[in-house]
Amino acid sequence: MNTIFQKEKIGLGKRKRAIARVFLVPGNGKVIINKFSGEKYLQYNTNYLNAILEPLEKLNLKDQFDIIAIVKGGGLTGQTDAIKLGVSRLLCKMESSNRLVLKPFGFLTRDSRIKERKKYGLRKARKASQYSKR
Template sequence: MATEKAIKIDPKVAKYGTGRRKEAVARVWILPGEGRIFVKSSSGKEWNAKDYFERDILIEKINQPFVVTETLGKFDVYATVEGSGKPAQAEAVMYGIAKALEAYNPAFRTPLKSAGLMTRDARVKERKKYAQMGARAKYRWSKR
């Protein structure tokens, strides 16, 4: 955790991408650097991605766009996340990074698209219906 912004975002150099997954929203900036990833949570704290997401599988998911485009360790990432849980936030950051990489170099679109990283996962929680316990579950029916 840092008290001041961990990465200075220069609008002339940095590229931006918004990622969404379920209720999670990630605003992602990438800029040339050494591969550092910082996440600002809705509480206002800034974290190193490994400290915030904790699980290695989520860190691998975040780095997937860099692995596909062979740019791992060449960009610093600054992301603000809010909503949903940490797995959905990690996928939102991944999608935001993919969009920012495309903005940085349009030639990256082809490998990112073939890896399935340029498609938003639109699955969200189904709404609860009236006269039911939940989205699908119903109250028990009694004949008498």
């Protein structure tokens, strides 16, 4: 990888099964996810794209940085939230005063909800076979 991608300049975000490694590079607000443009990767869904850019918008830095993300696992919603958390954490790492702005919006909170494990004797985590009286 390039010299831009150093260990201190990585924001790690997780959500469900998705894990995102995020890099902020000086630029003009482009989003690149897994070497694709953000719009193409997120299937031109503006809600996903706006969610990723939200931490930068709150700090008025939208046109100063490009977001480069490497994402694995999960679906598009989980990956979007993972990237958003990674961007927020990286902004706090760059400047500690950003934490006071981002914390009230909940951008630094890791959503801990994950899939519940399957239990033996059941079909899924809670779904049981239908009870038969006769």
